[in-house]
Amino acid sequence: MPAPSSTPAAVRLEHCPLCGVDFDASGQGCRPSCPMATGCHVVCCPGCGYSFPQENTGLAGRLKRFLEERRRAAIEKGSTA
Amino acid sequence: MTPPSSAAALEAKKLVAPSRSVILVGNPNVGKSVLFGALTGRYVTVSNYPGTTVEVTRGNATIEGAPWHVLDTPGTNNLLPMSEDEQVTRDILQSETGYVCLQVCDAKNLRRGLLLTAQLAEAQVPFLLALNMADEAASRGFKVDEARLAQVLGIDVVPTVAVQRQGLATLQASLGAARVSSFLPRYDSHIEAALGEVAPLMPSGGLGKRALGLMALVGDDSLRGLLAARLQPAALARVDQVRRQLAARYPESLRYVVARQRLQAVDKLHDAVVTRGDRSAGSDFARKLGAWSTHPVYGIPLLLLVLFAAWLFVGLFGAGTAVDFLENTVFKQYLVPWTEAALSAVLPGGAVREFLIGPAGVPYQDHGGFIIGRYGMVSMGLSYAVAIVLPIVATFFVAFSILEDSGYLPRLAVMVNKVFKRMGLNGKAVLPMVLGLGCDTMATMTARIMETRKERVIVTLLLALAVPCSAQLAVILAMTAGLPASALLWFGGTLLLVIFLIGWLAAKVIPGRGSDFMLELPPLRLPQLGNVAVKTLARIEWYLREAMPLFLLGTLLLYGMDRFHLLAALEKAAEPVMSGVLGLPKEAAGAFILGFLRRDYAAAGLFAHYQPYIAAHTMTRAMTIEVVVALVTITLFIPCIANFFMILKERGWKTGLAMMGFILPFSVGVGALVNQLMRWAY
Numbered sequence A: 001m002p003a004p005s006s007t008p009a010a011v012r013l014e015h016c017p018l019c020g021v022d023f024d025a026s027g028q029g030c031r032p033s034c035p036m037a038t039g040c041h042v043v044c045c046p047g048c049g050y051s052f053p054q055e056n057t058g059l060a061g062r063l064k065r066f067l068e069e070r071r072r073a074a075i076e077k078g079s080t081a
Numbered sequence B: 001m002t003p004p005s006s007a008a009a010l011e012a013k014k015l016v017a018p019s020r021s022v023i024l025v026g027n028p029n030v031g032k033s034v035l036f037g038a039l040t041g042r043y044v045t046v047s048n049y050p051g052t053t054v055e056v057t058r059g060n061a062t063i064e065g066a067p068w069h070v071l072d073t074p075g076t077n078n079l080l081p082m083s084e085d086e087q088v089t090r091d092i093l094q095s096e097t098g099y100v101c102l103q104v105c106d107a108k109n110l111r112r113g114l115l116l117t118a119q120l121a122e123a124q125v126p127f128l129l130a131l132n133m134a135d136e137a138a139s140r141g142f143k144v145d146e147a148r149l150a151q152v153l154g155i156d157v158v159p160t161v162a163v164q165r166q167g168l169a170t171l172q173a174s175l176g177a178a179r180v181s182s183f184l185p186r187y188d189s190h191i192e193a194a195l196g197e198v199a200p201l202m203p204s205g206g207l208g209k210r211a212l213g214l215m216a217l218v219g220d221d222s223l224r225g226l227l228a229a230r231l232q233p234a235a236l237a238r239v240d241q242v243r244r245q246l247a248a249r250y251p252e253s254l255r256y257v258v259a260r261q262r263l264q265a266v267d268k269l270h271d272a273v274v275t276r277g278d279r280s281a282g283s284d285f286a287r288k289l290g291a292w293s294t295h296p297v298y299g300i301p302l303l304l305l306v307l308f309a310a311w312l313f314v315g316l317f318g319a320g321t322a323v324d325f326l327e328n329t330v331f332k333q334y335l336v337p338w339t340e341a342a343l344s345a346v347l348p349g350g351a352v353r354e355f356l357i358g359p360a361g362v363p364y365q366d367h368g369g370f371i372i373g374r375y376g377m378v379s380m381g382l383s384y385a386v387a388i389v390l391p392i393v394a395t396f397f398v399a400f401s402i403l404e405d406s407g408y409l410p411r412l413a414v415m416v417n418k419v420f421k422r423m424g425l426n427g428k429a430v431l432p433m434v435l436g437l438g439c440d441t442m443a444t445m446t447a448r449i450m451e452t453r454k455e456r457v458i459v460t461l462l463l464a465l466a467v468p469c470s471a472q473l474a475v476i477l478a479m480t481a482g483l484p485a486s487a488l489l490w491f492g493g494t495l496l497l498v499i500f501l502i503g504w505l506a507a508k509v510i511p512g513r514g515s516d517f518m519l520e521l522p523p524l525r526l527p528q529l530g531n532v533a534v535k536t537l538a539r540i541e542w543y544l545r546e547a548m549p550l551f552l553l554g555t556l557l558l559y560g561m562d563r564f565h566l567l568a569a570l571e572k573a574a575e576p577v578m579s580g581v582l583g584l585p586k587e588a589a590g591a592f593i594l595g596f597l598r599r600d601y602a603a604a605g606l607f608a609h610y611q612p613y614i615a616a617h618t619m620t621r622a623m624t625i626e627v628v629v630a631l632v633t634i635t636l637f638i639p640c641i642a643n644f645f646m647i648l649k650e651r652g653w654k655t656g657l658a659m660m661g662f663i664l665p666f667s668v669g670v671g672a673l674v675n676q677l678m679r680w681a682y
C-alpha cells in the first residue's frame, strides 16, 4: 500500500466552487453550534462566504483522494513515457 | 499601556527612517507569510493595525547588503476594499510612502493575482511579482510565460516556491529594481473622461492619483474620510458631481462596470501568458459560450435551456422514474415484505408482534404497527426518506454540482442581478435561492454569501417562506403528470408573486442597505465527472446525516400522537382552519404538523394521499383545488425544524421569532385567498 493520502494539512485544503479560493478548512465550518448534526461538515469560504459541504471527509473525501491518486499516477506515467 | 495609535506611529517612524521598505501584498493564502519568514528570519513584531483587530507583521532584513524593512499585509483581492482585511492593506499602501511592493501570487491561480497586479499598476506603486507555488502550478499542468508577462507588465517576474526557498535569491537580487508597471487597463471613453477630471483633484500619498480617482468614482465609502480630510469642499463636490453623472450612464453599479472592464484587460493578458497543458483545446468556444451566458439577451435562451435540462433530469427522471422504482418495486415488493417476514420469524406471536408489525393479513399501509405499520419506521419513515425524498434530493444535487463545476452558477447570478435588485438583493442571492430548492436549511447557511445584514435577512425570509425544498418539488413534479398545467400555473404563480411582493416590501421595510455584486467569473468548462461525483456525494452525505434522524423522529412522534389520540385531538382543533378556511380534508392537519419536522414530510404525506387518484386519473376539480391550496400553504408555512434552528442560529432569536410570527398567519391567509380565488376563477 502507498502512504495513506498526503500530509494531514493538505487533506483539509478545500477549493471554493464559487470564487475559486483554496483555503484551509481545519477547525472551520458551521460547527460549534450547529443544531442538527454533530460534527457538521459544512465549510464556509473565507473569500466569498459561500457555504458548502466539506469534500475531504467521509465517503466523498475517499472518492476524491482515490481520483486524485489515479490522476497523479496517470500524469507520472505520461511524463516518464 | 500607551495608546496603540501613537505607539504604532512611533514604531513606523523608527523603522522606516534608516532603510528602504518593502511591503508584501497578495491574495489570501498565496504564501506571503512564508516568503516574509524567508526574507526576515526570526525577529518580527506583530501588532494590530490601529483601530482594528487585523494583524500586521513587520520585520527587518539585510538584502544584497542593504538594510530593508519588511511588512506583511493581510490577504487582499482588491484595492477597493470589501472587508476589513482589505481595507487595512489599502490604508497601509496609501499612508506609507517611499516603499516598494512585492506582490506574491499563486501561479496556478494567476487570474486572481493579475487582477491585483492591474490595480497596483494603476496605483503607480513600484513593485515586482513573485509567481509563487510554482511547484503546484507545474504539477497541475499550468505553464506561465514569465518573460512575456514581465515584458507586458514592464516589471520583474520571479517564479518561486516559498516553502523550499526556491527563487528567493533571484527575488532578493531583483528587489532593488522594483519599478512602476506600464500595464494600464483602459476603460471606456466615459470613464476615462471622468477619470481625467477627477484624478488631478486627488491627494498625494502611497497610491497614485489614477487609482484613487477610480476609487472615488466608483463610490468607495471607506475612502470618504480621507477625501473629506484632504480635499477642498469645492473639489469634493466636483468629484461627487462627476461620479453621479457617470453613474447615470450605466444600469449596473460603477463598481461593477469598472471591475468588469478591468477584468477584460486582465483576461487578455492572462490568456496570452498562461497555457494549460491538457485543457486548452476548445477553450475558445468555452469563452464564447461564457460571454453568451451572461449576455442580457442571448443569456436567456441559454438559461431556459439549462432550466429545462435540470427539470428533465430532476423532475422526470428523479421524481418520476427513480421514485416510482424505489417506492413501488424496492420498498413495496421487497424491503417491506422482507422486513415483515424477518420480524414475524423472530418475534413471538400475540400483542408484541401485533404492536410491532400489525395484524397479519392486513396490507401494511392500513394498520397501526410500530415498525411496519401506517406510521412505521420502515414503511413510512424509511420509505419517505429513502424512496421518495432521496432520489429527488440526489438528482437535484447532481444537477446543482454540474452547474457548480461548469462555472455556470456565478453566471446565473449575473443574469438575475437586475431582477433581484428590486428586492433589495443582488444577483448573488440566486445561489442560496437555487440551493434552497434542494434543502432550505443548507441554503439558509449559504445566505452568509450576502454582504449586508439586510440582504441576509431578506434571503433568509424568502427561503423560509416561499422557496419549496426538494421534497415539495418532488410532489409538484410528480404531480405534473396528474395535475392539469393550469393548476401548476396557479401554484407557481402564487409563489413567484409572493417572492417578489415580499422581497420588494421587505426591501422597503427592513432597515439597512444593499450591496453591489462582484463575483469573479471562473471560466466556463465541461464539468468533470469526478468533481461532480465528489460534490454530489458530499451533499448527499450531509443530507442523510441531517435528514434521516429527523424522518425517523417524525415517524415516532406521529405514531405516538396517533396511539395516544393526540393526533385526532390536534386534527380536531385545527379543523376549523383546515376545512373552514382552507377547504382541506381534516387529515391534512397531520401533514402540517409533520411539516414542521421536515417540510418534505408534509409534502410526502400529501403525495401518498393523492397518488392513487393521480395514478388512476380520477382527480376531481375539488381535489385539484385542494392540492394546490395545500401545496401553497405548506410551502409558505413555517419551515422545518432544522431550518428553524438554522434561522435562530444564523440570524438570532429576535429576527427568527419575528419571522415565524409573520409567516404563520401569512401562509394561512394566502392559502385561504388562493382557495377562494380558485373556487371562483379556476
Ligand SMILES: Nc1nc2c(ncn2[C@@H]2O[C@H](COP(=O)(O)OP(=O)(O)O)[C@@H](O)[C@H]2O)c(=O)[nH]1
Binding pocket: B026, B027, B028, B029, B030, B031, B032, B033, B034, B035, B075, B132, B133, B134, B135, B136, B160, B161, B162, B163, B164
Ligand atoms: N506547495 C507550495 N505551498 C506553498 C508555497 N508557498 C506557501 N505555501 C503554502 O501555502 C499556504 C499559505 O501560505 P501563507 O504564507 O500562510 O499564505 P498567506 O496567506 O499569503 O500569508 C501554507 O500552507 C504554505 O505552506 C509554495 O511555494 N508551494
Ligand SMILES: [Mg+2]
Binding pocket: B032, B033, B075
Ligand atoms: Mg499571511
Ligand SMILES: [Zn+2]
Binding pocket: A016, A017, A018, A019, A020, A021, A045, A046, A047, A048, A049, A050
Ligand atoms: Zn468562495
Ligand SMILES: [Zn+2]
Binding pocket: A030, A031, A034, A035, A037, A040, A041, A042
Ligand atoms: Zn452545520
